[in-house]
Amino acid sequence: MSRVIILGAGASYGTLGEKAPLARDFGQYLMKKTPHWSESYPYLAAAINFLEPRLRDTTTKSWALDKVWGAIDNRVKLKFVLGLTLPGAPFPPPSSKKIYKRNLDPWGFAGFELRCAVAGLYGVDLLPAIQSASAGNGTVREKLKELQAGDCVISFNYELLAETILKMNGQKFTLANPSINPDDVGDAILLCKPHGSLNWKQRSPENGRSVEIRKDPMREDEIDFAETENCTVQPGIIGPVPYKSEIIFSELQLGSVGNFFDLLVTQWRCAIQHLSVCDKLIILGYGFPPEDLHAQYLFADTGARRKNSRSIDVEIYEGRKDRFEAVKREVEKLFKTNLFKDGGPVKP
Numbered sequence: 001m002s003r004v005i006i007l008g009a010g011a012s013y014g015t016l017g018e019k020a021p022l023a024r025d026f027g028q029y030l031m032k033k034t035p036h037w038s039e040s041y042p043y044l045a046a047a048i049n050f051l052e053p054r055l056r057d058t059t060t061k062s063w064a065l066d067k068v069w070g071a072i073d074n075r076v077k078l079k080f081v082l083g084l085t086l087p088g089a090p091f092p093p094p095s096s097k098k099i100y101k102r103n104l105d106p107w108g109f110a111g112f113e114l115r116c117a118v119a120g121l122y123g124v125d126l127l128p129a130i131q132s133a134s135a136g137n138g139t140v141r142e143k144l145k146e147l148q149a150g151d152c153v154i155s156f157n158y159e160l161l162a163e164t165i166l167k168m169n170g171q172k173f174t175l176a177n178p179s180i181n182p183d184d185v186g187d188a189i190l191l192c193k194p195h196g197s198l199n200w201k202q203r204s205p206e207n208g209r210s211v212e213i214r215k216d217p218m219r220e221d222e223i224d225f226a227e228t229e230n231c232t233v234q235p236g237i238i239g240p241v242p243y244k245s246e247i248i249f250s251e252l253q254l255g256s257v258g259n260f261f262d263l264l265v266t267q268w269r270c271a272i273q274h275l276s277v278c279d280k281l282i283i284l285g286y287g288f289p290p291e292d293l294h295a296q297y298l299f300a301d302t303g304a305r306r307k308n309s310r311s312i313d314v315e316i317y318e319g320r321k322d323r324f325e326a327v328k329r330e331v332e333k334l335f336k337t338n339l340f341k342d343g344g345p346v347k348p
Contacts, residue, residue, distance in 0.1 A: 001279045002151060002279050003147060003151045003279070003280045003281075003282065004153075004274050004275055004280070004281050005143055005144065005147065005151075005153045005154070005281075005282045005283075005284065006155075006282070006283045006284065007140065007154070007155040007161070007284050007285065007286065008156050008157070008283075008285040008286025008287060009022050009023055009285060009286075010285020010286065010287070010317075010346060011139075011140050011161070011286070011317075011346050012285070013346075014140075014284075014285055014317075014346025014347065015138050015140050015161060016126065017348065019129050020159065020161075023066040023240070023289075024064045025064075026063065027058075027060075027061065027064070028061065028063075029121065031061050031062075033121070034120075037117070040113075040116075041113035041114075041117055042113075043089055043107075043109035043112075043113050044110045044113040044114050044117065045060060045088075046087065046088035046106065047068070047071075047072055047086060047107065047110035048063055048068060049087075049088055050086060050087060050088070051068065051071050054071070055067055055071055065114075066241075066291045066292075067291070068114070069111075069239035069240065070239065070241040070242060072107060072110050072111050072114065073111070073239060073241040073242075074241075074243075076107050076111065077243065079105070084106065086105075086106035086107060093109075098224050098225040098227060099112060099232060112223075116223050118158060119198055119217065119219070119220045122157075122158050122159040122198060123159070123219065124220075126159050130159065130160060130161050131164065133348065134161075134165045134168040135168060138346070139343070139345075139346045139347045140161065140165060141169070143284065143317075144169060144171070145169050147189050148189075149172070149186065149188060149189065150184075150189075150190075151189050151190070152189065152190045152191075152271070152278070153166070153173070153189060153191050153192065154192045154271045154275075155191065156194060156195050156240075156286060157193075158195065158197060158198045158237050159198060162191060163191060166189065166191070172189065173190070174190060175191050175213065176192045176266050176267050176269075176270040178262045180270075190270060190274065192268075192274075194264070194268050194271055194295070195237060195240065196238050196264065197236065198235045198237060199214040199217045199235075200213060200235060200236030200237070200260075201218055201234075202233075202235065202236035203229060203232070203233055204232045204260075206258060207231070209231075209259070210259045211236050211259050211260050211263055218233075218234075223235065236260055236264075238264065240289060240295075241291070242291060242292075242294075243293070244294050246260070247261070247264050247294065268294075272298055272301065272302050275299070277306075278312065279310070280313045280315070281312050281313070281315070281335075282314075282315045282317070283315065283316045283317065283331070284317045284346050285317065285318070285346050286327070287318075287323065287327055287330075288327065288334075299334050300334060302334070303333075303335045303336065306336075311337045311339055312335050312337045312339065313337075314328075314331055315341045316328060316331070316341070316343060318342075318346075
């Protein structure tokens with residue numbers, strides 16, 4: 001029996017608690033952890049002030065990561081329609097990072113600061129909790145322990161929970177990459193991270209430089225413009241935004257992110273391939289969010305590929321019955337199956 005496990009934000013939150021906040025609670029937890037966060041991220045604060053009357057349930061004290069990231073992304077992509085003005089943006093620019101010397105628009109700086117905030121919350125500071133959970137008997141660890149060679153883990157999370165647990169379990173795994181055959185990974189488990197990972201060190205523009213896969217996440221103070229390399233050094237992550245230009249086709253990137261493009265595309269391609277043929281699907285804290293249009297479309301293609309496959313067995317781990325039913329409905333539409341098991345909540 002071939003298995004695929006999908007890990008969403010609910011898997012990390014159920015395992016690690018509020019230290020790994022759900023997307024909807026990101027701003028609220030940032031305020032709790034760093035009450036004066038707007039001083040560290042002045043462009044992001046200005047963007048959220050600007051978006052408050054335009055984005056439902058958004059204030060500087062409480063905002064959702066996916067909604068704000070999507071709004072900033074749309075603002076940048078629609079700049080020739082909406083303009084680049086951002087009331088409240090600092091002037092002159094701060095001197096805390098070298099990137100502020102660059103001639104970026106304020107919305108571009110807001111996106112950069114949001115990436116820094118993600119690294120601050122889900123990166124190095126989360127490692128002790130991840131190490132502790134990896135030695136425990138929580139739901140995520142127990143389900144990962146069931147995997148065998150050739151099975152697949154698809155983690156939509158930026159942190160390193162999945163890979164750390166696999167290492168602690170003594171399980172051999174390999175990250176999806178352009179040089180492997182997704183149908184034959186030998187005696188390893190395949191790990192796919194379609195939204196990237198905080199331990200992927202990316203340079204933009206790449207100019208022929210590959211993404212560096214590190215042992216630990218990038219620290220927030222490492223994320224900046226590197227004058228000696230003439231590029232921005234940042235974690236290789238992408239937002240759960242409707243239109244992911246990073247994976248559409250490399251020509252849109254003006255040749256600047258070729259390796260990152262190839263690496264990301266491989267994550268999605270390998271994930272789809274394994275979902276197309278697996279016998280069992282375990283979903284831990286992933287709700288098929290409507291904001292992620294690319295994922296919805298690609299999952300639908302996966303379901304169509306399974307036309308001649310036997311019905312897939314599905315286990316869903318959600319904290320509330322209504323959430324279980326919501327995920328079940330999505331899976332029914334995508335994979336045309338009626339074989340479901342309610343696994344209950346993700347336990348730490």
